[in-house]
Amino acid sequence: MTGDRDLRIAVLGVGVMGADHVARITSRISGARVGVVNDYITEKAEQIASEIDGCRAVADPLEAIADPQVDAVLLATPGAVHENQLLACLEHRKPVLCEKPLTTEVSTSLDIVRQESQLDRPLIQVGFMRRFDDEYMHLKALLDGGELGRPLLMHCVHRNASVPSYFDSSLIVKDSLVHEVDVTRFLFDEEITSVQILKPSSNPAAPEGVIDPQIAVLRTASGKHVDVELFVTTGVAYEVRTEVVGEKGSAIIGLDIGMIRKSAPATWGGQVTPGFRERFGRAYDTQIQRWVDAVRAGVNVDGPTAWDGYAAAAVCAAGVESLHTGLPVDVQLAARP
Amino acid sequence: MTGDRDLRIAVLGVGVMGADHVARITSRISGARVGVVNDYITEKAEQIASEIDGCRAVADPLEAIADPQVDAVLLATPGAVHENQLLACLEHRKPVLCEKPLTTEVSTSLDIVRQESQLDRPLIQVGFMRRFDDEYMHLKALLDGGELGRPLLMHCVHRNASVPSYFDSSLIVKDSLVHEVDVTRFLFDEEITSVQILKPSSNPAAPEGVIDPQIAVLRTASGKHVDVELFVTTGVAYEVRTEVVGEKGSAIIGLDIGMIRKSAPATWGGQVTPGFRERFGRAYDTQIQRWVDAVRAGVNVDGPTAWDGYAAAAVCAAGVESLHTGLPVDVQLAARP
């Protein structure tokens, strides 16, 4: 596509995840817009399309994929229909970001991989979003930098306060563990060769017949050990924690208190923030996005006003005076217009 | 302006901050683009303009402001020229986001406030970006929610590893303290009525004649006390910390280990993450922005591939099998195409 206009995306499936993606592309993503939405509940798609400039609802997902006005596809449909929709994307050469799972069967996933491999470039990206999380990216960089030596072990915790009523024991594996599976492959850059699920006595709060918690034990090609606590009815909160233990040290993320690193010589801690751009970079993004939105909405300001700038100047001027005298200096503000 | 096309912004001043803002608007902000850049070093502006579709350099900042193709202005010029440029924005009714300071003199800042107050709506926003930082927003929400009772005290720390050679004792007040001045006014919703600068013995590493560290003591209209350590030659790192002490508890941000909250009944801690959208919302943003960029660039994928989706499916299928048997299950991957 030409690089100088916005990418026109078709979002297929506008349930919770899909609707989030529509809002994201419309309000926070630069260089793209939602051109088409589709859902098996037609009214929902039409409602969403009506709220976005230049967006229309298309009833048939395959028609949406084939539409020449669509540059790329975001698949947030149920896993069971992914196979057909991915094949259509490949046929029509449409780049596609596919929410996990790729497909619901191992064999069809492999089919998709093989079909795509015959093209001259890949078209499919899978939505394992942890790879884009600051903490995981930080942990990956730490491992790649070699500070911890070669990784040997990983301990993971994956807890939900509760899960929807349709969750069963297998979904804990396919829908929860799948993230740690990808984290393992991402951090260690190797395949998993064995998996075992241990079943402790269950939580009384788990639905009848659901085995929860579960402990998954993974082993990689080179013999690395990974254990994962999967516990989806804790009643507390969402908690995702990962600790990698290497030959020279260990690092843990997800404690809700930042990353704590241990390595020789005998210290623990994290990285200090090198400068304001690292500390406040996202705040700048947020500030400008909200200002842009305010100007487009005609209110012009969504943040500190000129009065705030004046008041700060007055206080600082008094501060500079106190710097010279050493005494407290009163701040006299003009009446606010 | 009409809401259905991108906001065309003129960025005035493309030094470090201004160039950051150009990159931000171009790559991470939805609904806006940089239409005009200006700098007193003409070549720099022309270089930047040449790299952005539909952007041109304009030599005269006042001409850039007046330009009918410019919807809004971002002022990243030196403070000394802000007054003229802001007056031009007011005259031409251009919304403007002005990097601190508003102007370099208290009297001219007040002039600007008064001029703007005669319009039917505000046009000027000042770049105190901490108000958009997650931790400060979180702290503000905690205070507004009343959990800590009415605030009584605030302790702040503002440390830089080092500062540019032109920094002097007054700049520590006007350029560093100014942020805590705005934080005080933002968090407490009241004006500062007195300020005192204490001068401990100086750091040997501070430049000759510069008083560093300094301790600022602020007092607000209702008698709240704020102390600020300003120390800009620590040699360590950037560190901004704020603790508010209220009638019923205290909260501290900026420890590099998350927010730690203390309140009755006798507990300390922070908030746990309620769900994956809160935990990984930004990761989703990043994922989709990078995918959009990859598709626009024609590489289509910048993240997990279809193979990654297949491999995860294969491991999870083995996991489901182990869930039934309780035994380790080997994972057999096909040859990678």
Added chain:
Amino acid sequence: MTGDRDLRIAVLGVGVMGADHVARITSRISGARVGVVNDYITEKAEQIASEIDGCRAVADPLEAIADPQVDAVLLATPGAVHENQLLACLEHRKPVLCEKPLTTEVSTSLDIVRQESQLDRPLIQVGFMRRFDDEYMHLKALLDGGELGRPLLMHCVHRNASVPSYFDSSLIVKDSLVHEVDVTRFLFDEEITSVQILKPSSNPAAPEGVIDPQIAVLRTASGKHVDVELFVTTGVAYEVRTEVVGEKGSAIIGLDIGMIRKSAPATWGGQVTPGFRERFGRAYDTQIQRWVDAVRAGVNVDGPTAWDGYAAAAVCAAGVESLHTGLPVDVQLAARP
């Protein structure tokens, strides 16, 4: 005394602190036992004596001091009677561990110091137990090791959930700030030359007429700055925190991060420290064990000296004066004998 039998200690005053000390010496301190107890409430002393093998109650504190069966004295009586009792200890050459304050007046504290200085070895140790706390010892070692460079600043927080009904504004200085006064002198190895008490608007939960919180600003001989938040009616818990900022780095103790607990409703955290006995109980043990060992070894003192008690009294007296005037008050110490 001969080193091969237990030190026989007279404990004068068996209120909360004194009774704690009796239990400590009887059950956790090696090489000492309580031989005599005294209290102005005779029944209390007799009750305690009856529970300890070989211990008797003595009605007159001066008789207890003079008793040849008493090797050393632990003074946990009210400050107002310390002067007489310390003089008796000096007269009878009895080593004495004196709970703060040394005496209630600066002039009498100086008298005690001068009287003691005429002996061939010291007899008086003052109960500033923070010097024996693991965290403070760790911080002292860090400073002495030079890793942080020369200290420049110190920020202290001293919070109580509540205080007894007799507490008034001056006692916050004399009974709470006195610890940070000694910590400053201990960590920095120099005298305090100026003190100022700032008075923010008060906590509504503070008793009528009591100024709480207070901010104390100390300055040392070499120009180091120390600020102390004193807040004794927080309603939350006991919290003592100290951060030292040096030329090359900073260190903070007292953040209360131990066991981390997560439970519904959606919180994480640990337990805050309910009071000074939980926070500093082990420091008291260590203090008394080291004092017992010093007395048995004939050196009598292994901790804060009478001079340390006098210096603290002088700084606090200046603090009380500043509490009234609001201005910085210089501290004038006598020449050290």
Added chain:
Amino acid sequence: MTGDRDLRIAVLGVGVMGADHVARITSRISGARVGVVNDYITEKAEQIASEIDGCRAVADPLEAIADPQVDAVLLATPGAVHENQLLACLEHRKPVLCEKPLTTEVSTSLDIVRQESQLDRPLIQVGFMRRFDDEYMHLKALLDGGELGRPLLMHCVHRNASVPSYFDSSLIVKDSLVHEVDVTRFLFDEEITSVQILKPSSNPAAPEGVIDPQIAVLRTASGKHVDVELFVTTGVAYEVRTEVVGEKGSAIIGLDIGMIRKSAPATWGGQVTPGFRERFGRAYDTQIQRWVDAVRAGVNVDGPTAWDGYAAAAVCAAGVESLHTGLPVDVQLAARP
């Protein structure tokens, strides 16, 4: 024994641990003294005896046990001689604090339990000192208080920087895992019924032929799951961490967050714990003080019993078997006498 004089203890074995215990009893424990020391290196025992008032060296450990001047015995000899020495203690009715292991064989441990059970009161306490550590006591109290609901899972980490050259794969089970075995039994109040040792690829820094790290998976009678990372050649520091996950929440101890230090080059953190003496030194003090008090009170035991020693031995024996087979091994305990 009569309660009004110090307990006279014979310390058998004065290697690192035994010598620590001698110093502890002599200088920090109230109500006891070391009357006799013994070691197979006679000179070492004589040297130590010569430094303590009223202490003598005895060449034969059985003679030391039988000595009427000895009230109680502390066994810090190699495990291989424990059986004989414990039998002698039982014969002479001497209370004994026995460093782990109780004996080196499961069968002899059970013999000891049965012999002791024929007496009218227990005589043997086993040195599982973690039960006396503040953090473990705090965690036990949290569990017993019910705040976390019934425990379901436990994750443990047990790391050493390095181990002596005689350490082999089995000793990692018998000498390191044994602590988590006792912690499991202590916190959960139930027996362990199965143990499996998993063998990830080994650390290159581990001695030739030693399997390190190991992952132990324990299962209790009621189906609770415990996993333990055992890694004794990390090169970093000593690290013992325990997280319990219950029906209503979780709690973690051992994260090492104390003093937080920031200094160049750009790091923050605290000190990691160099070894078990720093981590558990106070627990040893508490253990011995409580044992001394129990013996003086005539109840002899206030801590882990001979049964606890036997049960730990049985679990570790199963662990060693799993180390060879790689399969889960059931633990079969004899009926409790």
